[in-house]
């Protein structure tokens with residue numbers, strides 16, 4: 001049984017680890033599963049072969065023994081369910097860790113992505129100069145509450161979980177705007193995630209692709 005994921009042939013970030021295959025690579029490393037990567041040139045993502053795997057023509061996808069998945073949250077959840085390690089055994093602790101997975105993807109990632117949309121995709125619009133500070137303030141408010149909740153804890157709820165893996169991955173995208181740096185506890189939290197050997201292996205693997 002071989003696990004195959006897809007990734008950008010060349011990530012637009014040049015290997016900073018911000019494209020979403022990195023979080024899937026990280027989860028695979030955490031659960032100790034070997035995997036192969038099929039690199040997809042951007043135009044090919046919109047062709048029928050790839051659209052058959054991913055309805056929105058994006059990366060990453062996940063293939064394993066006839067199973068095809070898309071959406072990084074679903075892929076990380078599947079890996080945690082099938083291979084263990086990333087979710088606690090206790091039912092209530094497990095439910096809370098899953099709640100943090102949803103929080104990362106539904107409550108923290110969208111405002112952070114809005115920074116990229118406002119600055120880059122819509123940066124040339126006449127209203128961009130007014131919109132960017134509004135979007136930044138919304139991110140600040142969300143990060144402040146997250147930082148307060150984390151406090152001085154190492155991870156969001158006890159041991160490192162899939163919730164932390166996704167939250168750290170999402171927070172990394174707030175770094176280029178400077179928003180993350182305003183919250184030292186979150187900076188340290190992200191650094192703890194990045195220091196994990198599994199993350200280091202995932203990062204190195206995507207970097208090798210993007211600097212080859």
Ligand code: GTB
Pocket residue numbers: 011012013014018019020021045057058059060070071072073
């Ligand atoms: N909700 C989906 C998931 O979590 O799997 C989102 C998947 C997604 O957005 N994929 C992006 C993609 O395929 C790549 S990761 N885009 C091509 C397209 O839509 O045509 C997003 C991404 C891209 C670039 C950077 N970067 O340069 O820093 C970071 C993240």
